[in-house]
Structure formats: C-alpha cells, structure tokens
Amino acid sequence: MLICLLCPCLAGAQPGNLKSGFLNSPASAKPGVYWYFMDGNMTAQSITKDLEAMKKAGIGNLIFLEVNVGIPRGKVDFLSAEWQNLFKHAVRESERLGIEITLGIGPGWTGSGGPWVPVKQSMQHLVSKAVIVKGGDKQKIVLPVPDPMKPYFGEGAFTPELKKQWTDFYEDVAVLAYPTPAIDKKVNDITEKALYYRAPYSSVKGVKQFLPSLPFYEQLPPGAIIPKNKIIDLTDKLQGDGTLSWTVPAGNWTIVRFGSRNNGAITRPAPVPGLGFEADKFDTVALNAHLDNYVGTLLKKTGKPNSKQAGGLKRLHMDSWEMGAQNWTAHFRQEFIKRRGYDPLPFYPVYSGSIVESLEISERFLWDLRQTSQELVLEYHAAAVKRYGHKNGMGLSIEPYDMNPTADLELGNIADVPMAEFWSKGYGFNSSFSCFEATSIGHVNGKSLIPAEAFTAQDNEGWKQYPGAMKNQGDWAFAMGINRFTYHTFQNQVLADSLRPGMTMGPYGVHWDRNQTWWPMVGSYHQYISRCSYLLQQGNTVADVLYLTPEGSPHVFRPPFSAIEGDAVIPDRKGYNFDGCAPGQLYKAAVKNGSIVFPGGASYRIMVLPAVKTMTPGLLTKIAQLVKDGAMVVGGPPVKSPGLSGYPVCDETVKELATAIWGTIDDAGKESVHSYGKGKVIWGGAFDEKIDNLYPEYSLTAELLMSMNVKPDFETDGTIRYTHRTSASWDMYFVANRSAREIKADLIFRTTIGPPQLWNPLTGEIKQLPEFKVKGGRTSVRMKFDTYQSFFLVFAKGPVPKSTETKNFEVTKKSIPLNGSWDVSFNPKWGGPKSITFDKLQDWTARAEDGIKYYSGTAVYKKIFKLPANISARKNRRIYLNLGEVYNLARVKLNGKDLGVLWTAPWRVDITITALKKNNVLEIEVINLWPNRLIGDSKWPDDGIKDEKWPDWLAKGLSRNSKRLTFATYNFYDEKSQLLKSGLLGPVTIQYSEQ
Numbered sequence: 001m002l003i004c005l006l007c008p009c010l011a012g013a014q015p016g017n018l019k020s021g022f023l024n025s026p027a028s029a030k031p032g033v034y035w036y037f038m039d040g041n042m043t044a045q046s047i048t049k050d051l052e053a054m055k056k057a058g059i060g061n062l063i064f065l066e067v068n069v070g071i072p073r074g075k076v077d078f079l080s081a082e083w084q085n086l087f088k089h090a091v092r093e094s095e096r097l098g099i100e101i102t103l104g105i106g107p108g109w110t111g112s113g114g115p116w117v118p119v120k121q122s123m124q125h126l127v128s129k130a131v132i133v134k135g136g137d138k139q140k141i142v143l144p145v146p147d148p149m150k151p152y153f154g155e156g157a158f159t160p161e162l163k164k165q166w167t168d169f170y171e172d173v174a175v176l177a178y179p180t181p182a183i184d185k186k187v188n189d190i191t192e193k194a195l196y197y198r199a200p201y202s203s204v205k206g207v208k209q210f211l212p213s214l215p216f217y218e219q220l221p222p223g224a225i226i227p228k229n230k231i232i233d234l235t236d237k238l239q240g241d242g243t244l245s246w247t248v249p250a251g252n253w254t255i256v257r258f259g260s261r262n263n264g265a266i267t268r269p270a271p272v273p274g275l276g277f278e279a280d281k282f283d284t285v286a287l288n289a290h291l292d293n294y295v296g297t298l299l300k301k302t303g304k305p306n307s308k309q310a311g312g313l314k315r316l317h318m319d320s321w322e323m324g325a326q327n328w329t330a331h332f333r334q335e336f337i338k339r340r341g342y343d344p345l346p347f348y349p350v351y352s353g354s355i356v357e358s359l360e361i362s363e364r365f366l367w368d369l370r371q372t373s374q375e376l377v378l379e380y381h382a383a384a385v386k387r388y389g390h391k392n393g394m395g396l397s398i399e400p401y402d403m404n405p406t407a408d409l410e411l412g413n414i415a416d417v418p419m420a421e422f423w424s425k426g427y428g429f430n431s432s433f434s435c436f437e438a439t440s441i442g443h444v445n446g447k448s449l450i451p452a453e454a455f456t457a458q459d460n461e462g463w464k465q466y467p468g469a470m471k472n473q474g475d476w477a478f479a480m481g482i483n484r485f486t487y488h489t490f491q492n493q494v495l496a497d498s499l500r501p502g503m504t505m506g507p508y509g510v511h512w513d514r515n516q517t518w519w520p521m522v523g524s525y526h527q528y529i530s531r532c533s534y535l536l537q538q539g540n541t542v543a544d545v546l547y548l549t550p551e552g553s554p555h556v557f558r559p560p561f562s563a564i565e566g567d568a569v570i571p572d573r574k575g576y577n578f579d580g581c582a583p584g585q586l587y588k589a590a591v592k593n594g595s596i597v598f599p600g601g602a603s604y605r606i607m608v609l610p611a612v613k614t615m616t617p618g619l620l621t622k623i624a625q626l627v628k629d630g631a632m633v634v635g636g637p638p639v640k641s642p643g644l645s646g647y648p649v650c651d652e653t654v655k656e657l658a659t660a661i662w663g664t665i666d667d668a669g670k671e672s673v674h675s676y677g678k679g680k681v682i683w684g685g686a687f688d689e690k691i692d693n694l695y696p697e698y699s700l701t702a703e704l705l706m707s708m709n710v711k712p713d714f715e716t717d718g719t720i721r722y723t724h725r726t727s728a729s730w731d732m733y734f735v736a737n738r739s740a741r742e743i744k745a746d747l748i749f750r751t752t753i754g755p756p757q758l759w760n761p762l763t764g765e766i767k768q769l770p771e772f773k774v775k776g777g778r779t780s781v782r783m784k785f786d787t788y789q790s791f792f793l794v795f796a797k798g799p800v801p802k803s804t805e806t807k808n809f810e811v812t813k814k815s816i817p818l819n820g821s822w823d824v825s826f827n828p829k830w831g832g833p834k835s836i837t838f839d840k841l842q843d844w845t846a847r848a849e850d851g852i853k854y855y856s857g858t859a860v861y862k863k864i865f866k867l868p869a870n871i872s873a874r875k876n877r878r879i880y881l882n883l884g885e886v887y888n889l890a891r892v893k894l895n896g897k898d899l900g901v902l903w904t905a906p907w908r909v910d911i912t913i914t915a916l917k918k919n920n921v922l923e924i925e926v927i928n929l930w931p932n933r934l935i936g937d938s939k940w941p942d943d944g945i946k947d948e949k950w951p952d953w954l955a956k957g958l959s960r961n962s963k964r965l966t967f968a969t970y971n972f973y974d975e976k977s978q979l980l981k982s983g984l985l986g987p988v989t990i991q992y993s994e995q
Contacts, residue, residue, distance in 0.1 A: 014729055018794070021534045023764050027098060027310060029534035030060025031526055033490035033512055034453065036505050037066040039271040040074030044089050046494040051093045053514035054490070058526035061100035063317055063486060064090070065109050068271045070506025071969055072950050074494070078107060078271040079294070084301045091302045091312055098310040102317045102397060105385060106294060107274025108267040110322040112385070115276035116293040119169040121286035122277035123263045125149050125196060126173060126328035128352050130256045132180055135248035143242050143257040145170055149196050151264025152324045152403075158266065159275055166262050173258045173328075174348060175234040175244065180252040182223035186353035193366045194351045195327040195373055196263075198405045201556050202431040210555040210694075213367055213642040215613040217360040226356045231346045258348050260330070265323040282329035282376040284384045291388050305393040316389040318382065318398045319453075320421060325405035327351070327373060339375060340368045340645045361644065367552055368643040374406040374553040378584075382414040399453065400441075401434045407555035408434075409582035412441040420452040420482060424465060424510055425473050425569045427457035432480075432571055437557050439481030440580040443541045446600010451484035452477055455510040462972030463501060463930035464980065465510050466518055466888045467525035467903045472788045474529070475736035476570040479721040483536035485529055487512035499954075499967040501930050506970055511930075517857050518927045521889045524901035531761035535792055536734065539727040542713055542750075544705055545578035546596055546604035547695055548586060550612045551619060552642060557582075560692035562699065566738065572721040575712030576702055579604070583619050591629035591679070605710055608701060609635025610694040614642035617653040624661050628677030634696060634704065636683040637662040711750055711778060718745025720785070729797045730754070735783075736790035748780045751795045756781050758808075759792040762904070768803035769793070784809040787905040810993040815882070816868050818922075818988045823862045830857045830933060831965055841986040843887075845932065845979040853979070854936025856966075861924040861984050867916050871992055879916075879992045882908040885985035886926060893923040908991065928982035930966070935977045937964040945969055 021029070033054065054062065064087075066078055076083050094101050106112040113122070129146040133139065148166065155163060191197050193211060201207045234255070237245045244255065265278040280286035295316065299305075305313040329335075336344045347356055347365045355362045386396040399419045400412035412418040420438035423429050435452060442450035454477065455470055474485065489509035495502045502515045516522070549557050557580040564571040579602070581589075589596050597603045607626070615623075615638035627633055637658035641650035658665045661681055663674040668684025682704065690697040702712070714722045719739040725732050731751035737743055749756075756769040756779060772781045779795065821839050826832020832855040844852045844859075871879060883890055883902060892899040892909050895917060899909040940963040943951055953960050960967075 018535070018538060018730065019766065022531055022759060022761075025527070025530035025534045027060045027100070028449070029484075029530045029537060030058055031484060031529045031533070032061035032063065032100075032451070032486040033059055034486060034488045034509070035062040035064050035490050035492065037492045038071040038074065038503060038505065039066065039068040040076045040078065040083075041071060041494045041503070042074060042076050042083075042086055042492055043494055044086060046492055047086060047090045048093055050490065050492055050514060051090070051097055051099060053519065054099060055097045056523070057519060058523045058530060059099065061102065061486070062490070063102045063104060065104040065319075066271050066274065067108055067269045067505065069269050069508060070504065072945060072948050073272060078273040079297065080273070084298065087298055088301045095309050095312040100311055100314045102315040103295065103298070103313060104317050104319060105291065106267055108270035109319045110268050111265075111278050111318070112287060112290050113265075113267045113276050113278035113323075114270075114274055114290065114294060117277045117279050117286070117290055119165045119262055119277055121280050121283065121289060123265050123280055123323065123326040124260045124328045125263045125326060126258055126348065126351050127261050128256050128258045128348070130254050132252060132254050133248050134252055135250045139248070141244040141246065141248070141255065143175065143238065143244055143255060145242065146257060146259050146261065148261040149263065152197055152199070153268065155264070157268055157275075162266060162275065162277070165277075166264060169262050171260045172238060173260055174345060175238045175255065175257050176346075176348060177232045177234050177246070177253050177255045178226045178230050178349070180254045181226060183221060185220060185224035185355055187350065187355060187359070187362055187366070190353035193370070195325040195370060195405050198325040198403045198554055200322065200402045202402050202434070203429045209558060210550065211370070211552065213550065213552055213612055213614045214363070215640045217358070217363055220355065220359050224355060225358060226349060226354055228346050228357050231349075231356070233345065256349060260328050263324060263326050268322070278323045280329055281326055281381040282332065282335075282373070284380045287381055287384050288388065291385070295388070295392070299392060307393055313394060315395045315397050315417065316385060318385065318396070320399045320402040321404040321411070322402055324403055327369065329376070332372075335376060336368070336372050339372050340643065342644060344369070364642065364644045364647070368645065370405070370553045371551070371643060374410060377406050378410060378414060382411055386414055386416065397451070399434070401431070401437060401556065405554050407549065407553045407582060408437050409441055409549055409555070409557050409580055410553070410584050412437060413445065413582055413584055415441070416447075417449050417451065418442045418445070418447060420450070421456060422452055422454060422473070422477060424455045424457040424461065424470070425567075427459070427461040427465070427510075430569045432569060433556060433558050435477065435480045435482055436559060436580065439541075440557065443481065443543065443579045443602050444581050444585050444598055444600070446540075446598065446602060448537045449484060450482055451486050452482040453488050454485035456488040457508070457510045459507045460972070461510060463511050463516070463934070466929060467522065468888060471904045472738060473570050475788065475790050476572065476721060476738070478532050478536055478734055479572060479723045479736060481536075481541055481723060483533045485533070495967070501966065501968050504968060504970040507972070517930055518889045520858075521891060521901045521903065521927060525903050528761050531764070532734070535732060535759070535761075536723070536725065539725040539730070539732065540601040540603075541577070542724040542726050543577035543579050543602070544605045544710060544713065545576055545701055546607045547578055547580045548607055548609050549580055549582050550610045550694070551583050551616055558693055560695045560698050562692050562697045572738065574698060574702075575714050576698075576705055577713055577724065586619070587622055589626060591626055591631045594630045594632065596626060596631050605705060605708065606632045606634055606701070608695050609633060611635070611688070611691045612694070613638055614640050615654060616641050616643070617646070617650055617657065620654055620657050624657055624676070627661055627679035627681060630678035632679060632708070633681045634683065634687060634701065635681070636668065636688055637665045639665050711776070713750045715748040716745050718743050718747075718785070720745055720747060731795045733793045734790065735793060737785035737788055740787050742784070742786050744782070744784045746780055746782055748778050749793065749795070750778050752777055752779055754795045754797050755800050757794045757796070759794055761790065761792065768801065768805050769808045770803065770805050771808045782808055789905060810878070813991055813993040815989040815991050816871075818863060818865050818990065820863070824859055825862075826852065826855055826859045827857050829965075831855055831936070832857070832859065841984055841988070843985055844928070844982040850936065854932050855982070856928060856930045856933030858925055858927045859983065861926065863922050864919055865922060866919055868990065871990065877912075877992055878910060879912045879990065880908040881911050881922075882906070882989045882991050883924065883984065884987045884989065887928055887981045887983055887985065889927045890984065891925040895921055924984060924988075926984045929980055931973060931977070932979050932982060933966050934968065934973045935975065935979060937966050938971075938974045938977070940964050942971070944971070
C-alpha cells in the first residue's frame with residue numbers, strides 16, 4: 001500500500017469501474033488548495049472552520065505553507081510550542097475529515113532553510129579576488145578577501161543578524177597564480193554560466209531558456225589565454241593574515257585568492273521567526289539537518305503518518321525553485337573529480353570568466369561545472385528529500401521550474417508527483433511552459449497524478465474571478481494533461497466571520513476560500529473538476545512524438561512553437577500530441593514494435609533530437625541501442641562531447657559512434673535516411689533548416705508520421721481542444737470548445753475500439769452518440785458545443801448499451817420568455833433591501849439604489865409562472881428552464897425542489913421530470929462578486945491595516961465604528977474603480993426541444 005501511495009501509477013479502469021468513479025469521484029480526484037498561514041495569524045477555531053469548509057465544498061487535499069506577505073504579524077510564533085500544537089490540530093482535523101496534507105519542506109515557499117541552518121551549511125559560491133604583481137623584487141603580497149556576490153533578491157530581506165553572518169562568513173579554498181594575459185578577454189555571460197545567478201524564467205525578460213553547447217568556438221590569440229601548465233598552486237603559501245609567502249618569478253603575475261561565501265539566499269517570504277539561510281543544496285548532511293529541525297520536529301508532535309489513513313500528512317513538497325543558484329560546497333572538488341574524472345583546480349579562474357587553455361576548453365569546463373552541480377542537486381537534495389519522505393511514510397511533489405539551475409525535466413524526474421503552475425490569464429505571468437514540463441515528466445514516468453498550482457494571480461485580480469470565468473483556462477489545463485487543480489490560494493481565515501472578504505496573501509492569489517461570496521455554490525464546480533480529474537487520471541496519455549531535451553543545465557523544455565496553436569498563455573497542442581524527455585529519463589526506454597516505450601506504459605512513434613551538435617558518449621550509446629532495436633529517430637549526428645570528461649578520447653568516441661548510426665557526421669545538405677540495425681535515423685534538408693526552438697517544424701514531423709501511415713490522433717473543423725487517454729479496453733478523449741460561442745463541428749478520433757459514448761462531466765449524464773462513421777481506422781462524430789462546453793467521448797470494447805437516442809444532439813428548440821416582474825430579496829447585512837420588486841431583469845449596477853448598485857452577495861429572485869398550455873413532457877421532448885445571462889452563479893429551485901447550481905453554459909436546467917403545475921413557484925438564488933461592495937465602501941474612511949499594524953479596534957477587540965461593511969487585509973479598489981455586472985439579466989425562458 002505504501003508503494004502505491006508514494007508513487008501513483010497509471011490505472012486502466014474497466015468501463016464499469018470508470019463509470020462508477022466518474023459519477024462518484026474518489027478523494028484522489030478532488031481538487032486541492034494552497035493553505036497559507038500568515039506569519040502567526042492562526043487559531044484552532046479558524047483551522048477547523050477552514051477544513052470543514054473545504055470538506056463541504058469538495059476540496060480533498062491541500063499544501064500547507066506559512067508565509068509573511070502583506071499581513072501584520074500574528075501572536076503565534078512560527079514553530080513555537082503553541083504553533084506546533086496548532087499544526088498537530090490541523091493534522092488531526094484533516095485526518096477526521098479525510099483531507100490530505102502536503103507539507104512544504106521549509107518556511108516560506110521557496111525552498112529548504114530556516115534560522116537553524118548554520119552559515120557553513122548554507123548555499124555557497126566560489127568567489128575570488130585578484131591582484132597583479134611584478135616579479136623580480138622582494139615584496140609583501142597581501143591578498144584581499146573576496147567579496148560575496150550580491151544576493152539576487154537584494155539585502156533588504158536580511159535581518160541584522162543574518163546580514164552579519166552573510167558578511168562575516170568566509171573560508172579560503174585556493175590561491176592560484178599565472179602569468180598575466182596580455183589581452184583582457186572574458187567568457188560571455190559568465191555569472192550565468194558559472195551558476196552565480198539564475199533569474200526567474202517565468203517573470204524576467206531575457207532569461208535564457210538554455211545555455212548553448214557549441215561544437216566550435218572562436219579561436220582566441222595566445223595573449224588572451226592562460227596556459228594550464230603555467231598555473232601555480234600557492235594555496236599552502238597563504239598565511240593567516242592574508243599575506244602570501246612566495247617569491248614572484250620575473251614578469252607580470254596575476255594572483256587570485258578563491259574562497260567560499262554564502263550566496264545570499266534566505267527563506268522567503270518566510271514568517272519572521274522562520275527567516276534563515278537556505279540549506280546547502282549540494283550536501284545531504286546539511287539538508288537532513290534542516291529537515292530534522294523542521295519536518296522532524298513536526299513529526300515528533302504529530303506522529304509518523306499512517307498510510308492507511310484517508311487524510312493527514314501524505315507528502316513533502318518542493319515548490320517553484322526561487323532560491324537561486326550555487327556553485328560551491330566544501331566537498332565540491334572531490335565530487336567533481338569523482339564525477340568528471342579530472343581536477344577542477346586549474347580551472348577555478350574560469351569561474352570569474354578568465355580563459356584557461358582555450359575558449360572551447362573553458363566553455364567545456366563550465367558545462368562540466370553545471371553538470372556536476374545538477375547531479376549534486378538531484379542526488380544530494382531532491383532525491384534526499386524523497387528518501388527522507390519515504391522513510392517517514394510520505395511521498396514528494398516537486399514544481400521543477402523558474403530559477404532552477406538544473407534542467408527542469410531532470411529535477412522533476414525525481415518527484416513521486418511532478419507538479420506545474422499556471423497563472424490566471426490576464427492576472428500574472430505566463431508559466432504555461434511548466435505545464436508542458438510536468439505533464440511530460442508524468443507521462444514518460446507513468447505517473448497517474450499530475451497536479452498544478454492553479455490560477456495563481458496577483459495585483460489586479462481582486463476577487464474578480466469565479467468558476468465560470470475560469471472554465472476555458474481550466475479545460476485548457478485538462479487538455480494539457482494536468483489532472484488535479486491545487487488552487488492558489490486559500491488563506492487561513494483567522495478573522496471573525498463578520499469581517500469579509502477577510503484575509504488575503506497581500507496582492508497574490510485567486511481567492512479560493514470560505515469567505516468568497518460564491519463559496520456556498522462552489523461545490524458544483526468542484527464536482528465538475530473532480531469528474532474530469534478522475535477520468536484524466538486513468539490509463540495512459542496518447543502521444544506520437546518524443547522530444548529529447550539536450551544534456552546540460554539549466555534547461556527549460558519548450559516544444560516547437562509550431563506544434564501548438566491558439567493563445568500564447570493557453571496554447572493548445574495540435575493533432576499529433578507530444579512529450580518532452582530528459583536524457584536521465586531516456587535510459588529507461590526500450591523499443592517494442594518500432595515504438596519507444598517506457599516502463600510506466602508511455603509509447604512514442606518517433607523521437608526527435610534537439611538541434612545540438614554535442615552529446616556525451618553515454619547518451620549516444622543509449623540512442624544507438626534504441627535505433628538498433630527498431631526506433632525511428634529524427635535529427636542530425638553530434639560531432640563532439642560537451643564536456644572535458646575523458647577528453648580528447650570522448651570526442652573520438654562520439655565521432656565513431658555517430659558515423660555508425662548516421663553513416664556520416666558531415667552535414668547532409670539534403671534530407672537523408674540511414675538504417676542502423678532495425679531502425680532508422682532521418683535528418684538533413686528541411687529537418688536541419690527549419691529549426692523551431694531546437695526542433696524541426698511541426699509540419700515536417702507531421703508529414704513524417706503521415707508517411708508512416710500514422711494519421712493525426714485528432715482532427716476537427718471547429719475550435720476544439722483535446723487530449724486522449726487509452727487502456728486495453730477503452731479510448732477516451734476529452735474535448736472542449738475554446739471559443740465563447742456555440743459551435744457545431746466534425747470531430748475525427750484515431751480509434752475504432754467501440755462506438756462513441758458522450759460523458760458530460762457537468763451533469764454526469766452518459767449517453768450514446770448514434771451518429772458516427774468509421775473509416776480508415778478512425779471514427780468521425782458530429783457534435784454541438786455551447787460556449788466553452790466540454791465533454792468526454794469514451795469508446796469502449798464490449799456490447800453496446802441500448803439507447804433511445806436517434807441523433808447526437810437536439811436539433812430544434814423553442815423558447816417562451818417568463819416576462820413580468822420579479823420579487824427580489826437581498827441580505828441587509830451587506831447593504832441590500834430585504835425585499836424589492838424588479839419590474840424587469842437588469843444589472844444591479846444600473847439601479848439607482850446604492851444598496852443594490854454596490855451589493856455583493858446572494859439575492860433571491862422569486863416568480864410564480866403558469867406553464868404554457870402547449871408544453872407537455874411527451875416522449876422525446878425535453879423541457880428546460882434557461883436563465884440567459886447570469887452574474888455570476890445561480891441555484892434554481894422549482895416548486896420547492898432544488899435543481900442544482902448553474903455556473904457555466906449552458907445556463908439551463910432540465911425541468912422535464914419536475915412536478916410541474918398550473919402555477920409554478922420559481923426561486924433563483926444569484927451570487928455576484930466582492931468588488932462592487934468593496935468599491936462602494938471605499939468612499940468611507942479606511943479603518944484597516946496601516947503601517948503594517950492591525951487597527952486598534954481589531955487588535956483590542958473593540959467595536960468597529962465604521963460605515964464600511966467589508967473588511968480586507970489588502971485594498972484593490974477605490975471609488976473610481978469600475979463596477980462589475982451583477983445579478984440575473986436573463987431573459988429567463990422555458991425551452992423545449994425534440995430530437
């Protein structure tokens with residue numbers, strides 16, 4: 001049981017079980033939240049209320065983190081005895097309610113560190129300071145102590161104690177001397193290549209997706225080069241006072257003092273008592289000491305997790321990598337020698353950009369430096385966290401992106417649960433690339449669970465989002481391969497229930513908490529999400545193309561831009577699906593029936609190599625075996641190895657092996673095909689000329705697949721996105737309209753395993769689609785979609801269920817409007833009238849009454865209507881109530897019967913089976929958003945947080961003397977802000993249709 005818990009594997013549920021899980025989604029399919037505690041603002045009561053609200057709304061899991069963002073400090077110091085007792089309370093309550101907890105591995109969200117991390121066990125840089133001396137004369141040589149590199153996020157986050165430790169910490173590493181080069185020439189971009197800085201790829205312009213590994217470099221004049229054999233190791237001649245006991249030979253000499261200093265990374269944005277250095281990412285001893293101080297301390301309080309328990313602690317979590325890069329640790333030299341096979345000491349000058357031997361040799365050393373650093377992060381940090389978690393009954397999830405100094409796919413490859421992040425469109429950054437990465441990792445490794453930190457937002461979001469507004473982007477994420485949403489963010493709502501919307505995380509996050517206006521209705525949306533997630537966690541994803549990423553780091557995987565279409569923030573895949581694959585993953589691959597297959601079940605028709613002319617002999621040997629066993633590989637031959645391990649023999653090995661596989665290592669000039677064993681390699685011509693983000697253009701790959709008689713997995717003449725999952729007994733496609741209009745479209749699916757069934761995740765309805773055609777190994781189906789509507793099409797083996805359906809969708813529809821007035825009741829607590837009559841349906845913001853114009857919350861519309869005489873629920877006729885235009889969610893009750901919540905199109909409920917009468921009582925509860933009330937309140941004096949302090953009335957428990965009805969810890973609005981459409985705008989109609 002423990003193995004299954006820690007390493008979710010792909011399951012191919014039988015059709016009957018598939019239906020059961022779809023209709024009654026298990027806990028594993030439920031969405032989750034980031035549950036943030038805000039620097040000591042927490043109580044047992046608020047913890048219980050939050051968790052019970054999650055349970056009631058259909059939230060099944062959470063990530064627990066404590067941060068310090070935009071909120072005055074609370075009374076419960078991080079990791080104090082009281083804090084630990086409250087954490088234990090949260091764990092016990094989550095066990096009671098069956099909610100899974102994933103625990104971030106440190107305070108803040110960036111990494112693993114804290115005040116318990118001694119500076120000697122923190123992230124380090126190798127820094128240097130040079131002096132130039134003239135030989136021949138007796139002189140006192142004083143070597144200054146090298147300065148630390150400036151922290152990437154500046155010194156402002158340091159406490160005085162941390163700054164002093166950062167300033168004071170220094171350990172000598174080496175002293176080297178060499179003849180001063182006549183020409184001052186440096187390696188370009190050295191601070192990035194030597195891993196001093198790695199800016200966030202998602203949010204800083206100009207950050208390199210990868211660092212090129214070139215086969216040839218500029219030949220520099222001898223005067224710009226430091227000959228390796230002229231470098232003298234003077235380390236043992238350095239005195240304690242910084243003087244050097246050395247007689248300088250004739251000529252000009254450069255003497256460089258190398259030392260280790262802290263890289264400036266601290267926990268962020270951590271609660272104040274949790275501020276401290278980030279632990280050394282190259283050192284398992286340092287990591288385990290940190291984990292014992294944090295995770296171990298908590299486990300002593302809560303007890304070791306019980307794998308048989310439905311809720312409680314289940315995983316550790318490494319969030320997006322935001323602590324920068326390091327390039328040194330006390331044992332780095334020994335590790336480098338062990339892994340690369342040579343001593344890095346003579347190449348230390350290259351750290352600062354000096355050129356040793358040649359530009360190519362120096363660049364190859366830097367490649368080895370980064371590769372060694374990556375291996376240390378993977379083995380001594382990520383894998384060590386994983387081992388620590390497994391030892392204590394917990395798995396590990398990783399978001400492997402952003403400032404990551406390793407290759408993203410390699411870091412994510414360590415995870416039990418690879419995780420992505422996507423920001424709400426229009427409210428933040430474009431991190432859609434992380435979804436390509438996490439889904440690729442999960443598919444290649446056979447992971448059934450691939451979550452995403454979902455709908456992250458900042459600044460101008462301000463409670464504007466709601467389920468309907470998020471439908472299109474959510475369906476995009478599902479089509480990408482994401483199959484669990486972890487909403488960012490649910491702040492612990494520690495304030496009184498009367499103070500709403502309440503706690504925020506400063507300006508960050510979509511507000512996914514129990515203080516949302518629409519929280520009482522969100523369960524219906526979560527049910528949709530759970531149904532989709534459940535189905536998308538079954539079977540294996542179907543993809544034809546495997547894009548191999550280059551060796552080396554850092555690297556962000558992005559497919560050819562021509563392989564995707566549509567919006568830049570929510571890009572969709574075309575008819576041939578694909579995944580990226582790290583070299584570290586490829587070593588597990590084999591060939592079966594001409595396809596590249598992995599132990600978890602993933603299978604690919606072709607593998608496309610990156611347009612990189614270097615490759616290590618080890619990786620090339622693996623590719624050679626795959627081709628020999630029958631694989632089809634696209635891409636040209638490498639000509640050299642990227643590093644200095646085994647140099648220069650490594651280059652000869654690459655040339656010999658590449659010549660055997662490709663027949664030549666010379667440029668093909670024209671498209672070429674070479675057989676090697678049972679397989680083939682294809683390269684040259686357009687494959688080499690039309691390079692799109694390291695890979696050939698999509699059209700070339702698509703044409704190649706067509707020539708192999710592999711037709712597109714999905715085709716349509718409409719604006720439809722898709723993803724395809726399969727098992728031995730069924731094929732299942734998720735299809736979603738990505739346009740804001742109703743469409744009809746022909747959809748062609750690459751399956752003939754059985755007739756199509758439509759599974760509607762919005763309603764739970766399952767029905768046959770009688771109109772379809774089978775031809776050439778594919779099935780075509782005509783379908784109709786409402787605005788952003790989505791379905792699953794399931795093609796299953798076995799007998800076809802009997803059905804009364806004669807057409808795929810309704811072809812006629814008639815509407816009868818419910819005209820006249822409506823009785824509407826608002827909640828006076830939020831400023832609205834208890835009862836009022838609307839002569840017609842209209843936007844609340846168009847009303848003259850301030851109590852309605854600025855109202856936020858629930859209003860109930862009531863009307864008694866007569867059923868038209870010409871409507872009857874006869875055979876094959878369905879009767880619907882259509883609400884028309886709604887802002888933003890609605891619950892419909894007819895004659896006392898609750899017909900459910902409407903949150904997206906089609907905005908209608910089936911009333912065919914309702915006990916319709918001559919006079920029918922219709923009630924429609926409508927909920928809008930918070931901004932209008934916040935805007936209305938902004939005309940009154942602000943009595944909220946000032947100077948990072950709670951207001952006196954709140955801090956001292958006094959009465960609040962304010963005309964404001966709302967209270968929030970961050971102000972997004974003022975009197976000039978634009979009001980949002982609200983209420984039931986209609987027209988509300990009775991509709992009936994016939995097949």
